[in-house]
Amino acid sequence: MSSSPPVARFLEGGGAMGERMRQFDWSAHPLGPAANWPAALRMAVSLCLNSSFPTAIYWGPDLHVLYNDAWSVIPAERHPGALGQPARELWSDIWHVVGPQFEHVMATGEGVAQYEQMLPMVRGGKPRETWWNYSLTALRNPDNTVGGLFNQGNEITDVVRARRARQAEIERWRDVFRQAPAPIALLRGPSHVFEIVNDSYIALIGRADVLGKPVKTALPEIVGQGFLELLDQVYRTGEPYLGKGATVKLQRAPGQTAEDRVLDFVYEPMRNPGGEVDGIFVLATDVTERSRAEAALRLSNWQLGEERARLRATVEAEQRAQTALRRFTDMLEAQVRMRTDELSRALEAQSAAAARMRATFETQLLYQGYMDPDGILRDANQASLAGIQARLEDVVGRPFWDAPWFSATPGLGETVRQAVRQAAAGRTVQQPIEVELPIGRRTFQFSLRPVFDAQRRVIGIVPEGVDVTDR
Structure with a gap:
């Protein structure tokens, strides 16, 4: 039985997009017949088709696009016609954003990583605000020239919108609290840090500079x-506390003697989505005047009838306030539950995206890892660990250049150390290396790719090695 031709082997699998690539008439396309594609493009396409993470390849001067099933949802209605299109035509709506990034990588070979990038992508015939995390990595020819780009990314529009909605809701509730007639405060954490106070609360304590401070520091x-x-007790037990007629000494103005205020108050525990107490809602009623009136009643029996009527009216007002508070609390709890559910869904979507990224990391086609900018290794995929017959815990936390991949090859550790320094300075390093491994002497196309944050600071380095021994 004869073996499959090379073009069939590197285009194997890949689901629906693999089948589309195999059926595509490449002989009439600028890329030419698939059998004649450069080795770097064939390897990248094979990796792309068999990845579960959204991946696209842009190749050649016009950056013709090839992509997998997971990436096919990104161009929306442009799929499947997007296959083979030049990038500038495919992404004409966002080319003013991504075009300079593509051109930078093609011109310099330096990778680009974008986090929370807004792209005004046309979907359904209309420009829509979409948000993305993605990376662009140079694909190099054997002569080290850049032949194309390797693109991976995922959409985070739902996460950004959920965060915006949550922040808007918080601000709305701040306004609600601010306008409430009763003193209200929200304390966070075991130190009871002021997170929200309304105008009535500020008027009660006589100072406005309490936000972000623990209660014992602010008051x-x-x-x-x-x-x-009492606050510690409520935080520890999760049981609310109702105070009636409590006298508190407050220094309501700098330099003045503390004055007595009489308060009715509620300490209501607030719980996070996990059910743990993470804050306390404080509602107070300043009943100082009522307390003074009650004292006067005891001393002035001749006004007893009038004062009793006034007291009944005050009690009724308090009952109405308590009823309003219960309704307010019920509404607040409903809103918190709804927003918590939205955040949970957004976090689940983010976790799924992280799982897809991890699946891409565990490819068997190349050795790959991740290290801090100072060269301390933090992760490595199973293919690279199998090459040195080691476990992840054997290498994690060690300087990368001292790891077993290089220790058996004289002088190679220092070469790698110098390459790490270059990558930590923001430069992508690529070079062939020969190493002595437990599995034998192997030749790798070795690279160190810096990872940048939004301010273009290097926050990590991705080492990658492609085994080219038999090529």
Whole structure:
């Protein structure tokens, strides 16, 4: 039985897009027959088709696009016609953004990584705001010239929108709190840090500079009055506390003697999505005047009837306030549950994207890892570990150049150390190396690719090695 021709082998698999590539008339296309494609393009296409992560290849001067099933949803209605199109035509709507990035990589060979990049992509005939994390990596010919680009990425529009909606909701509730007639505050964490206070609360305590401060720092005069202990109890037990007619000494103006205020108050525990207490909602009613009136009633029996009527009216007002508070609390809890569900869905989508990225990392076609800018290895895929017959814990946390991939080859460790320094300075390093491994002497096309954050600072380095021993 004769073996399959080379073109069939590197185009094997790949689901629907693999079948489209095999059926495409490449002889009439600028890339020419698939059998004549350069080795770098064949290897990249094979990697692309068999990856579960959205991946596209742009090749040649006009950057003709080849892509896999996972990437096919990105061009939306332009799929499947996008196959083989020049990048400038395919992405005419966002070329003003991605075009300079493509041209930079083609001209310099330096990879590009974008996080939370907004692309005004046309979908359904209309420009729409979409958000993406993606990378562009140079694909090099044997003479080290850049022949094309390797593109991987995923859409995070739902995550960005969910975060915006949550922030808008927080701001809306800040406005609601601010306009509430009763003093309201929201404390976060075991130190009870002020996160929200409304105008009525500021008026009660006589100062506005409390946000971001723990209660004991913002209101030092209440230390020793028992209120901090009550907050600790509510945070620890998750049980609400209702205070009635409590006297608190507050220094409501700098340099003045602390004055007594009488408060009714509620400490209501707030829980995170995991059910753990992470904050306390404070609602207070300043009943100082009522308390003084009650004292006057005890001293002025001749006004008893009038004062009783006034007290009944005050109690009714308080009952209405308590009813309004319960309704307010019920509405707040419903809103929090709804927003928590939205955030959970967004986080699940993000976790799924991370799983897809990890699946791409565990390719058997190349040795790949990840290290800090100082060269300390943090991860390596199974293919690279199999090459040195080691486990991940044997190499993680060690300088990359001291790892078993290079230790058996004299002088290679220092060469790799110098290459790491270049990559940490923001340059992509590529060179062939020969190494002695437990599996024998092998030749690799070795590269170190820096990873940048949004401010173009190097936050990591991706080492990659393609075994070219038998080529």
